[in-house]
Amino acid sequence: VQLVESGGGLVQAGGSLRLPCAASGIIFRILDMGWYRQAPGKQRELVAAISSIGHTNYADSVKGRFTISRDNAKNTVYLQMNSLKPEDTAVYYCNTDPAFRDYWGQGTQVTVSS
DSSP states (O other): OOOEEOOOOOEEOOOOEEEEEEEESSSSGGGGEEEEEOTTSSEEEEEEOOOTOOOOOOOOOTTTTTEEEEEEETEEEEEOOOSSOOOEEEEEEEEEOOGGGGGOOOOOEEEEEO
16 A cells, blocks of 8 residues: 655745646555645644545635545645645644544645745
């Protein structure tokens, strides 16, 4: 199983980024997926989730700004992040929901400058 996140970078507050996560080695279409993040000194948290049939849920801190989506044909889950804030700075990971510890990848760094 491999989950590969990309798309991170440095962006100014108010900007946008789109993070893709490509999955392999799993039957992607039947799995609920999530985007997680971990800021320095903080625990990793779930910020957005999407079920196998497309139902979505968001953490209150990102609701209205982030959108999770999936393309089962490409085995890819996306996180569209708009109106970014400095407090969104973190390493972003994708995983199943709930997360399976053996599936964590390297993540992608998102840094939002004020």
